[in-house]
Amino acid sequence: MIGEPQKRISPKALKVWKIYGVIETLIVAAVAAGAITLTVMFEWPQWIITAAVAVLILFTYLFVFFIPTIKWKRWRYEVREQEIELQRGIFIVKRTLVPMVRVQHVDTVQGPILKKYRLATITISTAATVHEIPALDVEEADELRNSISQLARVAEDDV
Amino acid sequence: MSEHKRLHPISAVANFVKQLKDLIVPFVFLFVLNNRGEKTGFWDYMPVISMAAVLVFVLVTGIVKWLRFTYRVEEGELRIEYGLFVKKKRYIPIDRIQSLNFSEGILHRPFGLVKVKVETAGSSNPRESEAELTAILKEEAIELEGMIYREKKGNIVTDDLAGENTVTLKDEAPFFNLSSNDIWVLATTSGGVGVIISGVFVFLSQFNEFIPYEAVYDELAVFVKSGVFVVSVMAFLGLLVAWLLSIAWTFIIYGDFRIKIVDDHIVMTRGLLEKKQVTVPLNRVQGIRVVENPIRQLLGYCTVHIENAGGSVLEKDSTSIKLFPIVKKKRIQGLLNDLFPDYVIHDDFKRLPGRSLRRYVFRQAIWVVVPTAAVCFMYWPYGLWVGLLMIPFGILGYYQYRAGGWKIVDGQLSLQYRGVLKNTMHIKKSRIQSLDTHESWFQTRKDLGSLRTTIKSGETGYASPIRDLEKKDLQTIASWFSHSV
Numbered sequence: 001m002i003g004e005p006q007k008r009i010s011p012k013a014l015k016v017w018k019i020y021g022v023i024e025t026l027i028v029a030a031v032a033a034g035a036i037t038l039t040v041m042f043e044w045p046q047w048i049i050t051a052a053v054a055v056l057i058l059f060t061y062l063f064v065f066f067i068p069t070i071k072w073k074r075w076r077y078e079v080r081e082q083e084i085e086l087q088r089g090i091f092i093v094k095r096t097l098v099p100m101v102r103v104q105h106v107d108t109v110q111g112p113i114l115k116k117y118r119l120a121t122i123t124i125s126t127a128a129t130v131h132e133i134p135a136l137d138v139e140e141a142d143e144l145r146n147s148i149s150q151l152a153r154v155a156e157d158d159v
Numbered sequence: 160m161s162e163h164k165r166l167h168p169i170s171a172v173a174n175f176v177k178q179l180k181d182l183i184v185p186f187v188f189l190f191v192l193n194n195r196g197e198k199t200g201f202w203d204y205m206p207v208i209s210m211a212a213v214l215v216f217v218l219v220t221g222i223v224k225w226l227r228f229t230y231r232v233e234e235g236e237l238r239i240e241y242g243l244f245v246k247k248k249r250y251i252p253i254d255r256i257q258s259l260n261f262s263e264g265i266l267h268r269p270f271g272l273v274k275v276k277v278e279t280a281g282s283s284n285p286r287e288s289e290a291e292l293t294a295i296l297k298e299e300a301i302e303l304e305g306m307i308y309r310e311k312k313g314n315i316v317t318d319d320l321a322g323e324n325t326v327t328l329k330d331e332a333p334f335f336n337l338s339s340n341d342i343w344v345l346a347t348t349s350g351g352v353g354v355i356i357s358g359v360f361v362f363l364s365q366f367n368e369f370i371p372y373e374a375v376y377d378e379l380a381v382f383v384k385s386g387v388f389v390v391s392v393m394a395f396l397g398l399l400v401a402w403l404l405s406i407a408w409t410f411i412i413y414g415d416f417r418i419k420i421v422d423d424h425i426v427m428t429r430g431l432l433e434k435k436q437v438t439v440p441l442n443r444v445q446g447i448r449v450v451e452n453p454i455r456q457l458l459g460y461c462t463v464h465i466e467n468a469g470g471s472v473l474e475k476d477s478t479s480i481k482l483f484p485i486v487k488k489k490r491i492q493g494l495l496n497d498l499f500p501d502y503v504i505h506d507d508f509k510r511l512p513g514r515s516l517r518r519y520v521f522r523q524a525i526w527v528v529v530p531t532a533a534v535c536f537m538y539w540p541y542g543l544w545v546g547l548l549m550i551p552f553g554i555l556g557y558y559q560y561r562a563g564g565w566k567i568v569d570g571q572l573s574l575q576y577r578g579v580l581k582n583t584m585h586i587k588k589s590r591i592q593s594l595d596t597h598e599s600w601f602q603t604r605k606d607l608g609s610l611r612t613t614i615k616s617g618e619t620g621y622a623s624p625i626r627d628l629e630k631k632d633l634q635t636i637a638s639w640f641s642h643s644v
Contacts, residue, residue, distance in 0.1 A: 082642030092599040097640055102592050127468070128592040128620025129613050 013135030508564025515627030
């Protein structure tokens with residue numbers, strides 16, 4: 001836990017997150033467009049338009065460029081024989097240790113966008129918590145899922 | 160006991176009463192609607208008739224349900240068959256039964272009956288995996304318990320021994336019980352005491368205004384005239400009554416509280432009106448938590464919870480069980496050492512570094528900054544007074560800082576932290592489900608980090624957070640927890 005975990009997630013994750021960002025931005029853009037239209041129609045003060053545009057630009061920058069990049073840079077994981085270590089976070093670096101004995105089951109999940117890029121998300125469940133490694137290559141995810149479940153089976157415990 | 164057994168007929172009545180309780184609101188509604196105007200034709204009586212029909216229906220279904228419900232122990236399984244229209248069978252392997260919890264309601268006690276809840280380890284669907292026997296004779300329940308006990312021990316224990324066991328269960332002096340003094344402390348130091356203090360303040364603030372007045376008669380005149388006073392007295396009296404009720408309630412719930420140790424189970428009984436017996440297998444205990452609210456802390460009392468892995472969603476208390484609802488803090492070390500010899504109960508913690516104090520105070524005070532700013536904006540300059548609220552919040556932050564601490568003894572991690580209540584959590588390394596560390600940019604600058612451990616408690620987890628630990632300490636804890644490195 002002293003050094004950072006070794007493995008990075010797939011570089012394609014960055015693309016996927018950017019797509020998510022674009023989708024979110026489109027929603028915000030629709031709201032901003034609505035606000036601007038209303039402002040023009042009812043002759044509300046001009047600053048509303050400025051604010052809407054500023055928010056949209058800021059949002060686009062944050063959600064399409066800034067946050068996905070940092071998120072990707074920060075995301076690391078490592079599956080060792082006895083434990084799983086995760087590191088993530090944008091402004092706050094979060095690191096998690098999950099002992100292998102505590103793992104109850106592992107799932108891989110794939111949404112339509114992830115599928116297009118041949119990626120999958122792994123979720124690791126313990127009796128009390130759920131942890132996620134987003135966007136791994138499908139083969140890697142499958143392999144990891146199998147190996148975690150193998151390792152978890154070796155170390156059976158009561159809870 | 161392989162023959163099909165029925166519940167006591169009173170369970171049909173209990174079913175009926177329970178259904179009736181759910182129907183009260185629609186009935187009252189119907190009744191009020193119906194009471195307007197003259198009643199002439201059939202349609203005006205329709206609501207009353209339908210009400211009667213529903214009542215009869217409920218009564219009949221209650222009886223039929225009772226008739227259809229049978230239970231028996233067969234081939235190492237507790238087999239329950241029930242169902243009104245669809246016959247359902249539920250077979251629970253006795254190995255999977257964690258414990259039987261008994262409770263005796265007001266309906267049960269005159270007939271010597273108990274309600275039995277079957278607790279299993281909690282499988283994927285907690286609502287499905289357990290069973291409830293609404294009313295069976297106490298002897299039968301004890302027999303059932305003995306039978307389960309015997310099955311679990313693999314039939315080694317003979318009947319006599321099991322018999323003896325039930326006897327000891329009844330007569331042995333309790334390991335821990337609450338005296339009525341303890342219950343007083345429990346009742347008076349729960350949330351209700353805040354109510355009374357605020358009441359006293361209202362009262363005193365009134366007198367403060369009166370004291371400068373010259374003659375007592377004048378005061379009396381003002382007394383009567385001042386509506387504010389009357390209102391505040393009324394409010395105070397209302398609160399007082401509420402408080403007394405809460406004390407009475409505490410007595411009813413926690414009266415006759417006692418804990419016994421039977422084999423490796425903790426058996427807790429409590430309640431004056433409704434007697435409850437809860438059994439917790441010791442090996443299901445995931446962690447021990449000592450909770451002190453500020454008033455109890457002053458008086459040297461605390462509450463001890465055990466986090467329980469089993470337990471069901473349906474029973475609120477079964478996940479975080481109050482092992483000792485109220486106990487002198489001095490006593491817990493001795494008590495817990497007897498119960499859980501492998502836990503090290505201590506009060507000697509490594510505290511937080513001085514530089515995190517600022518973050519604690521700031522974090523609490525910041526909540527007030529926003530409303531203060533808003534109020535200042537609207538009511539300048541008097542709004543600034545709202546800023547004074549920062550002081551109590553800041554003080555809370557200070558005490559949260561003071562409470563924070565950690566300690567590792569062999570395979571055990573103890574954490575101390577405070578929201579408003581001060582928590583001391585003792586967890587075994589092998590019980591921790593996951594360990595998180597957080598580090599924000601501001602914390603990195605100061606070489607600090609936050610910690611959170613999650614253990615299983617009921618169906619979900621219980622997380623214990625500590626903020627702003629020394630980063631080196633954080634690493635120590637993480638590498639203690641880590642299996643490699």
